[in-house]
Amino acid sequence: MAAPALTNQQFRLAARPVGLPKDSDWEFHSEPVRDPADGEILVQVLYLSLDPAMRGWMNEGKSYIAPVGIGEVMRAGGIGRVIASKSPAFSAGDLVSGSVGVQRYWTGAANDRSAALRKIDPAVAPLPAHLNALGMPGMTAYFGLLEVGMPKPGETVVVSGAAGAVGQTVGQVAKHKGCRVVGIAGGKEKCDFVVRELGFDACIDYKNGTVKEGLKAHCPQGVDIYFDNVGGEILDAVLARINLKARIIICGAISQYNNTTPVKGPANYLSLLINRARMEGIVVFDYADRYSVGVSEMARWMKEGSLKTREDIVQGLENFPDALLMLFEGRNFGKLILQVAPE
Amino acid sequence: MAAPALTNQQFRLAARPVGLPKDSDWEFHSEPVRDPADGEILVQVLYLSLDPAMRGWMNEGKSYIAPVGIGEVMRAGGIGRVIASKSPAFSAGDLVSGSVGVQRYWTGAANDRSAALRKIDPAVAPLPAHLNALGMPGMTAYFGLLEVGMPKPGETVVVSGAAGAVGQTVGQVAKHKGCRVVGIAGGKEKCDFVVRELGFDACIDYKNGTVKEGLKAHCPQGVDIYFDNVGGEILDAVLARINLKARIIICGAISQYNNTTPVKGPANYLSLLINRARMEGIVVFDYADRYSVGVSEMARWMKEGSLKTREDIVQGLENFPDALLMLFEGRNFGKLILQVAPE
Numbered sequence: 244m245a246a247p248a249l250t251n252q253q254f255r256l257a258a259r260p261v262g263l264p265k266d267s268d269w270e271f272h273s274e275p276v277r278d279p280a281d282g283e284i285l286v287q288v289l290y291l292s293l294d295p296a297m298r299g300w301m302n303e304g305k306s307y308i309a310p311v312g313i314g315e316v317m318r319a320g321g322i323g324r325v326i327a328s329k330s331p332a333f334s335a336g337d338l339v340s341g342s343v344g345v346q347r348y349w350t351g352a353a354n355d356r357s358a359a360l361r362k363i364d365p366a367v368a369p370l371p372a373h374l375n376a377l378g379m380p381g382m383t384a385y386f387g388l389l390e391v392g393m394p395k396p397g398e399t400v401v402v403s404g405a406a407g408a409v410g411q412t413v414g415q416v417a418k419h420k421g422c423r424v425v426g427i428a429g430g431k432e433k434c435d436f437v438v439r440e441l442g443f444d445a446c447i448d449y450k451n452g453t454v455k456e457g458l459k460a461h462c463p464q465g466v467d468i469y470f471d472n473v474g475g476e477i478l479d480a481v482l483a484r485i486n487l488k489a490r491i492i493i494c495g496a497i498s499q500y501n502n503t504t505p506v507k508g509p510a511n512y513l514s515l516l517i518n519r520a521r522m523e524g525i526v527v528f529d530y531a532d533r534y535s536v537g538v539s540e541m542a543r544w545m546k547e548g549s550l551k552t553r554e555d556i557v558q559g560l561e562n563f564p565d566a567l568l569m570l571f572e573g574r575n576f577g578k579l580i581l582q583v584a585p586e
Numbered sequence: 587m588a589a590p591a592l593t594n595q596q597f598r599l600a601a602r603p604v605g606l607p608k609d610s611d612w613e614f615h616s617e618p619v620r621d622p623a624d625g626e627i628l629v630q631v632l633y634l635s636l637d638p639a640m641r642g643w644m645n646e647g648k649s650y651i652a653p654v655g656i657g658e659v660m661r662a663g664g665i666g667r668v669i670a671s672k673s674p675a676f677s678a679g680d681l682v683s684g685s686v687g688v689q690r691y692w693t694g695a696a697n698d699r700s701a702a703l704r705k706i707d708p709a710v711a712p713l714p715a716h717l718n719a720l721g722m723p724g725m726t727a728y729f730g731l732l733e734v735g736m737p738k739p740g741e742t743v744v745v746s747g748a749a750g751a752v753g754q755t756v757g758q759v760a761k762h763k764g765c766r767v768v769g770i771a772g773g774k775e776k777c778d779f780v781v782r783e784l785g786f787d788a789c790i791d792y793k794n795g796t797v798k799e800g801l802k803a804h805c806p807q808g809v810d811i812y813f814d815n816v817g818g819e820i821l822d823a824v825l826a827r828i829n830l831k832a833r834i835i836i837c838g839a840i841s842q843y844n845n846t847t848p849v850k851g852p853a854n855y856l857s858l859l860i861n862r863a864r865m866e867g868i869v870v871f872d873y874a875d876r877y878s879v880g881v882s883e884m885a886r887w888m889k890e891g892s893l894k895t896r897e898d899i900v901q902g903l904e905n906f907p908d909a910l911l912m913l914f915e916g917r918n919f920g921k922l923i924l925q926v927a928p929e
Contacts, residue, residue, distance in 0.1 A: 307860045479851070493859045508822070508851030516836045516867035517650045524859035 249276035253316045253346035254563050260301055262503045263571060268301075269564050270314075277350045279329045286323035286339060286349040286360070290556075291563075291581040292374040293319070294408070295472070295570050298500040307526045316344040317563075320379055321583075322363065322370050323349065330354075338363050340373055345563055347583055359531075367542045370586060371554040375578040376541050379527055380408030383494060384470075385537040387525040388413050389420075391492045392468040396421030399462050401481055404472035405446055406433035406553070408578035409494060412541070413470045414443045415550050422468070425461045427454060427477060429573045436576075441551055454480040468492070474499045475507055482511035489520040501571055553577030592619040596659045596689035597906050603644055605846045606914060611644075612660075612907050620693045622672045629666035629682060629692040629703070633899075634906075634924040635717040636662070637751070638815070638913050641843040650869045659687040660906075663722055664926075665706065665713050666692065673697075681706050683716055688906055690926055702874075710885045713929060714897040718921040719884050722870055723751030726837060727813075728880040729873040731756050732763075734835045734866050735811040739764030742805050744824055747815035748789055749776035749896070751921035752837060755884070756813045757786045758893050765811070768804045770797060770820060772916045779919075784894055797823040811835070817842045818850055825854035832863040844914055896920030 250273055257270040279285045300311050300318050311318050321344075325337040330353035333339065341360035343349040351358055363373045375381060387409075394400060400417040404410040405426025414424045414437060426437040426446040434446035447457030454477050458466065465486035471478050474496025485491070499506045515522055530537070544550035555577040557566040562581065569575045593616055600613040622628045643654050643661050654661050664687075668680040673696030676682065684703035686692040694701055706716045718724060730752075737743060743760040747753040748769025757767045757780060769780040769789040777789035790800030797820050801809065808829040814821050817839025828834070842849045858865055873880070887893035898920040900909040905924065912918045 305860070307862075474856075493856070495859070496856055499856070506853045506856060508853040508855050510849045510851040512851050512855070512865070513817075513836070513839055513842070513849060513867075515865060516838070516869065517648070519650075519867050519869055519872060521864055521866040522855070522858060523864040524856075524862050526859065526862055529862060 249348060250274070251276045251346055251348045252560060253344070254560075255316055256301060256311045256313055258313065259303055260298075260501075263501045263568060264298070264301065264564065266564055269317075271561075276348045279327050279350055281329050282352055282354075283350060284325050284330050284333050284353050284360075285327040286343060287326050288321050288323040288343050288347055288349060288583045289586055290371060290374055291319045291321040291343070291345060291583060292378060292380075293557075293563075293567055293570060293575075293579040293581055294380070295495050295497045295500060297567065298571070307528070316346055318342060319345045320374065322373055328353070333360070333362070338365055338370065340378065345560070347560060368545055371556060371578070371580050372545065372552050374580055375408055375552045375554055376412050376545065376550060377538050380578060381412045381541055382530060382534050382537050383525065383527040384409045384412035385416055385541060386527065386530040386533070387492050387494055388416050388468070388470060390530070391523050391525050392470065392490050394420045394422050394468055397423070398467035399423045399425065399464055399486075400468040400470065401425045401427065401458070401462065401466050402470040402472070403427040403477050403481075404495075404497065405437045405443065406576060407472060409472055410470070411437065411441055411553060411577070412550070415441055415544075416541075417468070418442055419544065419549065423464075425458075427457070427473075433576060436553070440553070449477060455483070458484045465489075470494060471496070473497050474509075478509050479511045482509055482514040485514055485518050485520050487518050487520070489518055491515075491520065491522040493522060493524045497571065554580050556580045556582050558582050592691060593617070594619045594689055594691045595903060596687070597903075598659055599644060599654045599656055601656065602646055603641075603844075606844045606911060607641070607644065607907065609907055613657075614904075619691045622670050622693055624672050625695050625697075626693060627668050627673050627676050627696050627703075628670040629686060630669050631664050631666040631686050631690055631692060631926045632929060633714055633717055634662045634664040634686075634688060634926060635721060635723075636906075636910055636913060636918075636922040636924055637723070638838050638840045638843060640910065641914070650871070659689055661685060662688045663717065665716055671696070676703070676705070681708055681713065683721065688903070690903060711888055714899060714921070714923050715888065715895050717923055718751055718895045718897055719755050719888065719893060720881050723921060724755045724884055725873060725877050725880050726868065726870040727752045727755035728759055728884060729870065729876070730835050730837055730868040731759050731811070731813060733873070734868050735813065735833050737763045737765050737811055740766070741810035742766045742768065742807055742829075743811040743813065744768045744770065744801070744805065744809050745813040745815070746770040746820050746824075747838075747840065748780045748786065749919060750815065752815055753813070754780065754784055754896060754920070755893070758784055758887075759884075760811070761785055762887065762892065766807075768801075770800070770816075776919060779896070783896070792820060798826070801827045808832075813837060814839070816840050817852075821852050822854045825852055825857040828857055828861050828863050830861050830863070832861055834858075834863065834865040836865060836867045840914065897923050899923045899925050901925050
C-alpha cells in the first residue's frame with residue numbers, strides 16, 4: 244500500500260540558541276512525505292510533547308543524549324496514528340507513541356531505535372495523558388521518586404514545578420506512598436490546583452512571598468525528599484531545610500536552561516554534608532525496561548480516580564516556537580502539549 | 587589519689603571569626619587544674635589533632651555538631667595520658683584518645699559523652715598515627731570511601747587534599763580495593779609524595795597547570811568516585827569529568843570555610859543529572875559503632891607496610907592559632923598535629 248500524496252512540515256534546528264530560543268533558531272521546512280519502504284511505517288503526528296529538556300537537546304556538548312544537529316528536525320516525543328505500514332509490527336490505524344520529532348509526518352523503520360515507537364491503547368486513557376502521566380513525564384516522576392527518592396510513609400516530600408507535567412505526578416505518587424506533600428509553583432491558580440485538585444497537602448507560591456518562609460510554614464518537620472525540576476534559588480532554599488539522610492532528586496533545572504551566564508550552583512550544597520544527605524540525577528531512559536510497570540500502576544490509579552492529570556494543549560504545529568517558550572516563562576498550566584492534527 | 591598541683595592553659599573561643607581566624611578570636615586562659623571527683627579522670631594532653639572541620643565548629647548555626655560557644659574551650663580531638671583516675675574505667679598511665687579540647691589538661695567524667703574517651707594501644711602504631719589513619723581522618727577516609735563511594739576494582743578514584751590527613755588514607759584504601767587513584771594536591775613536593783611514597787597512580791598539582799587538564803591527562807576513563815575535601819573550582823572541574831553513576835563524596839570544602847562571601851556552589855552540578863550520578867555528604871560520627879573494624883583493618887595494613895601515614899607535627903600549645911592557619915593556607919604537609927607535651 245502506497246501512502247497518499249502528502250506534504251510534510253517540520254521545524255528544523257537552524258542555529259544553537261543563546262538564551263531563550265528565538266524565531267531565527269528555527270527553520271520551517273516543507274517537503275513531500277516519503278512513502279514507507281519495506282519494514283517502514285508512515286505515522287501522522289497528532290500530539291507533540293513539549294518539555295523543558297528540549298532546551299538542553301539544542302545545546303552542543305556531551306549530555307545524556309546526543310544534541311539535535313543543525314539542520315535536523317527538532318526532537319520531540321509525540322503520539323501519532325499509523326497511516327501506512329510495510330511492517331508486520333504495526334497496522335494502519337494503530338496509535339503509537341515515540342520520538343517522532345516536530346513535524347506532521349514521520350516515516351521510518353518500524354523498529355527505529357531512536358524513535359522507539361510503541362503502540363498505545365486509547366481505551367486506557369485519553370491520548371494526551373499518554374504524553375503526561377503515562378508518558379515520559381509520568382515515568383520520570385514515578386521512577387525518580389520511587390527509585391531515587393525512596394519515600395517512606397510520613398516523610399515530607401517537596402516538589403518544584405508542582406503544576407507541571409512531572410511535578411503533578413510526583414506529588415500524587417508521593418501521596419499514594421503516604422507522604423506529606425508540599426508543592427512549589429508560580430501563582431495562586433496553580434497552587435490552588437495542586438492542593439484542591441491533586442490533593443497535595445500544601446503549595447508554596449514562589450511568586451508571592453519567599454520559598455524560605457513557605458518551607459518553614461509548610462514543612463515543620465523539615466524536608467526528607469526534594470524532587471527538583473527548577474534549580475537556582477529554590478534549590479538553595481530547600482537545601483537549607485533538609486533533614487538527616489534527605490534525598491534530593493535532580494530531574495531538571497528549568498531556571499537555568501536559558502542562562503547566558505554560568506549556571507548558578509547550589510551555594511547551600513554543604514547541607515548535604517551536615518545532613519549526610521544525597522543529591523542524585525535521574526534520566527528516565529534508564530528505566531525503559533520497566534515503563535510497563537509504571538504505566539500499569541498509574542493507569543490503575545487514573546481509573547480509580549486517585550491520579551489526576553492536567554494538560555495544557557496548544558493548537559497548531561506552526562505555533563511550536565512560541566509554545567516552547569511558554570515552558571520557560573511559566574505560562575503553561577499543566578503538561579504542555581502541541582496538537583498537530585485532530586484525533 | 588589527688589592530682590598534683592598543676593596549671594592548665596587553654597585556648598577559648600573569644601569571638602566568631604569573619605574569614606580566617608585571627609588572634610583576637612582567641613582568649614589564652616590559665617586556671618588551676620581541677621582534681622578529679624568520683625567517676626572522673628584527669629588527662630594530660632600530649633597531642634592535638636588540627637582539622638579543617640574546626641573552622642566550621644567556630645561558626646554559629648545548625649550543623650552536624652553544636653558550635654563551640656563563645657568563652658568555651660576550643661573543641662579538638664587529641665591524645666593524652668591519664669595522670670589521675672577516680673574511675674574504674676581508666677588507670678593512671680593509660681593512653682586515651684578523645685575530644686579533649688585545646689588545652690594542657692582535661693578533667694571530667696570517664697564516660698563523658700562529648701569527650702568520648704577510649705584507650706589506645708601505643709604498640710599498634712606511634713601515637714600521632716592514632717590521630718591520623720587510626721583516628722578521625724582515617725575513619726572518615728575509610729568509611730566515606732567504602733560506604734558512600736562503594737569502589738569497585740578498576741574504577742578511577744580522584745581525591746583532593748591528597749597529601750592531607752583524609753586524602754592520604756582515601757587514596758591508599760582505594761588502592762587496596764584495586765582502583766586507579768589520582769590525587770590532587772598543591773605543589774610538586776606533595777604530589778611526588780603521594781605518588782612515590784603512598785603509591786597513588788598520579789597526582790595533579792593544582793598550583794601548576796589546571797585541574798581540568800590534569801584530569802584529562804590522568805583520568806582517561808573518566809572519574810567514577812571523587813572524594814572531595816576542598817570544594818570550589820576543583821569540585822567543578824571534577825564534575826565535568828565524571829562517569830555514568832559516579833559517586834561524589836562530600837567530606838569537606840576547605841576552599842570555602844573562610845569565605846566572607848557566599849559559598850561557591852558547584853556550577854556543574856547538572857552533571858549529576860546527565861550522568862545519573864550521586865553527591866552525598868559524610869560525617870564520620872555516623873560510623874562510630876564500627877570504628878573498631880576500620881582501625882583493625884588499617885592497623886594491619888600499617889603493620890604490613892601497605893598503608894603509610896605522614897604527620898606534620900608542630901610543637902607547643904601556644905602556637906595553636908598559627909598552626910590552625912597552616913591548614914587553610916596549605917602550609918601543612920601531612921596530617922597536622924600540635925604536640926602539647928612530650929610523650
